[in-house]
Amino acid sequence: MKKIAVRIISSAKIYAPVKIDNLDEKRIVPKMMIRRRLTRNSKIMLYLADKCGFSGGKIVYASAFGELQATVSITDSIISDLPISPTSFQNSVYNSAPSYFSLLNGDKDEIITISSGRNSSRDALKTATLQALVSGERVLCVATECLDIDRINEVNSCTKYLESGVAIVLEIVQNSENSYELENLKDDGVIDSLQDLISVVNMCELGKNTILVEL
Amino acid sequence: MNAYINSSELLCCAGDKDALMKAIYEKRTGVSIDTSYMSDTPVALGMMEYNDFYQLGIELVKKILDDSNLDDFHNTLLIVGSSVGGMRESEKSYFKKKNYKNIDPNKHAISVISDSLMEEFGFLDSRSISTACTSSANALLLAKRLINVEAYKNILVFGADALCYTTVCGFNALGVLSSKICRPFDKDRDGMNVAEAIAGVLVQNVKCKDSVELKGVGASSDAFHITNPDPEAKGAMKSMLDSMKDAGILAEQIDYINAHGTGTLANDNVESLAVQTLLPKTFISSTKAITGHTLGAAGALEAIISCEVIKRGLVPPQSSLQDAQNGEINLSKTSVKKDINYVISNSFAFGGNNTSLIFGVVK
Numbered sequence: 253m254k255k256i257a258v259r260i261i262s263s264a265k266i267y268a269p270v271k272i273d274n275l276d277e278k279r280i281v282p283k284m285m286i287r288r289r290l291t292r293n294s295k296i297m298l299y300l301a302d303k304c305g306f307s308g309g310k311i312v313y314a315s316a317f318g319e320l321q322a323t324v325s326i327t328d329s330i331i332s333d334l335p336i337s338p339t340s341f342q343n344s345v346y347n348s349a350p351s352y353f354s355l356l357n358g359d360k361d362e363i364i365t366i367s368s369g370r371n372s373s374r375d376a377l378k379t380a381t382l383q384a385l386v387s388g389e390r391v392l393c394v395a396t397e398c399l400d401i402d403r404i405n406e407v408n409s410c411t412k413y414l415e416s417g418v419a420i421v422l423e424i425v426q427n428s429e430n431s432y433e434l435e436n437l438k439d440d441g442v443i444d445s446l447q448d449l450i451s452v453v454n455m456c457e458l459g460k461n462t463i464l465v466e467l
Numbered sequence: 468m469n470a471y472i473n474s475s476e477l478l479c480c481a482g483d484k485d486a487l488m489k490a491i492y493e494k495r496t497g498v499s500i501d502t503s504y505m506s507d508t509p510v511a512l513g514m515m516e517y518n519d520f521y522q523l524g525i526e527l528v529k530k531i532l533d534d535s536n537l538d539d540f541h542n543t544l545l546i547v548g549s550s551v552g553g554m555r556e557s558e559k560s561y562f563k564k565k566n567y568k569n570i571d572p573n574k575h576a577i578s579v580i581s582d583s584l585m586e587e588f589g590f591l592d593s594r595s596i597s598t599a600c601t602s603s604a605n606a607l608l609l610a611k612r613l614i615n616v617e618a619y620k621n622i623l624v625f626g627a628d629a630l631c632y633t634t635v636c637g638f639n640a641l642g643v644l645s646s647k648i649c650r651p652f653d654k655d656r657d658g659m660n661v662a663e664a665i666a667g668v669l670v671q672n673v674k675c676k677d678s679v680e681l682k683g684v685g686a687s688s689d690a691f692h693i694t695n696p697d698p699e700a701k702g703a704m705k706s707m708l709d710s711m712k713d714a715g716i717l718a719e720q721i722d723y724i725n726a727h728g729t730g731t732l733a734n735d736n737v738e739s740l741a742v743q744t745l746l747p748k749t750f751i752s753s754t755k756a757i758t759g760h761t762l763g764a765a766g767a768l769e770a771i772i773s774c775e776v777i778k779r780g781l782v783p784p785q786s787s788l789q790d791a792q793n794g795e796i797n798l799s800k801t802s803v804k805k806d807i808n809y810v811i812s813n814s815f816a817f818g819g820n821n822t823s824l825i826f827g828v829v830k
Binding site for chain 2: 326
């Protein structure tokens with residue numbers, strides 16, 4: 253299997269048991285009308301991109317469950333025979349978060365959204381590496397999950413944190429010497445779909461910034 | 468390494484690959500009027516008959532394997548493109564029980580499709596893409612790049628979306644559904660037909676006697692609006708131009724455009740403008756008046772149509788067209804026999820996500 257060495261330029265992670273308190277929304281999205289339309293995944297992604305110092309370029313975004321709040325709003329409207337909010341529907345697609353980033357930053361580059369269940373952030377890392385390899389550019393790789401919906405306890409047995417996100421900016425390095433194999437450095441209780449990128453962020457915190465990624 | 472499409476099959480409201488191509492050339496739609504989703508609002512939908520959507524996928528993939536040069540898929544990467552994944556089953560459970568207790572999160576997710584195919588065929592690995600209506604087009608984009616960099620030899624791209632209340636009622640809330648068969652590019656068009664489909668495409672690094680090459684891929688973002696396309700068509704043009712650059716060909720070399728062509732006012736205006744600017748003389752048609760808009764499956768489904776158009780040397784007519792709104796693009800109401808070397812297929816999605824794919828004869 254082909255392995256490519258990538259350098260992690262910047263990284264960030266955040267999670268909270270229910271709702272992440274401060275996503276610095278007013279500074280990152282000054283226009284209130286746009287801010288009000290953003291999904292929670294979008295706000296977390298914008299926060300993490302800002303933390304990583306990324307303002308444009310290719311994006312690979314991942315989420316196993318996508319925009320649950322918007323989806324629940326639609327199904328609840330249907331079951332109650334009420335009109336569906338057009339905003340809920342347009343926000344319900346899995347690529348809403350990176351699309352809002354693109355809109356707010358005037359980023360006209362490629363966006364790929366991965367949704368591979370528990371392997372979502374692993375596959376996002378592989379895809380971001382491919383995108384960096386074919387373009388020679390830096391790529392934002394980001395994964396978020398927002399499960400904070402009413403009655404989530406009826407189905408949630410997989411995480412202690414209902415809102416979570418992790419991001420890295422990576423680039424290809426030509427020399428794979430001093431590169432590290434991916435290590436299993438998960439954060440306890442975080443949803444599986446984010447754990448592979450969490451491990452990368454934790455490796456960076458230990459000074460292991462150059463890693464080998466299997467395409 | 469070059470990427471070749473060596474085997475494919477599909478199922479949509481107009482039937483399988485052969486039935487669909489016959490329907491396209493005969494301008495016979497598979498779309499029908501439905502009141503089961505919204506009893507007081509008839510809408511035209513592209514529906515299939517099945518009991519188990521996932522079993523349908525397994526049977527389709529078996530056909531592709533039988534038709535291929537492979538004994539199994541153990542050395543093949545699976546890339547699935549879908550916009551809703553297991554939403555249909557989640558809805559059924561939620562509407563019946565009015566709670567989430569019987570919903571299996573893993574069967575709600577997009578990855579439920581790849582999970583079922585992995586279990587049946589033991590693929591080398593899998594990943595799932597969900598960029599709304601460009602999902603399986605982006606799966607093909609990644610497949611080409613993975614073959615090009617010699618990461619994989621065989622990749623099965625599988626596009627799949629089942630109809631569900633969320634998509635039918637959601638598009639209705641946006642006011643873009645037609646109660647009639649859609650009329651892409653017509654001046655009197657009044658909306659799209661949501662549809663369901665499955666489509667599988669085997670992409671390999673070797674060619675066989677029936678290969679079509681996946682020659683170029685391009686993608687872009689509008690950065691304009693979350694649902695409406697950029698009226699100046701800059702994003703659409705960028706994805707098309709990037710795909711031509713990747714293919715190493717000029718616009719004049721393209722013989723046919725398989726348009727995204729949903730039949731909505733906004734999409735067709737913008738796509739027409741892009742085509743009028745870049746490829747005004749090239750034959751163009753949308754096959755969505757026959758298949759409906761199959762959402763995340765559309766990219767793979769229309770990739771198969773594009774390959775068949777090359778093999779048959781027959782430009783598909785624009786079905787449902789009476790008077791074109793834009794007289795500066797080359798729509799034909801009848802099939803046109805000609806040598807077809809290159810076809811470009813467009814897919815555009817919510818979020819301003821644009822993908823263009825170029826297919827070419829193997830030389």
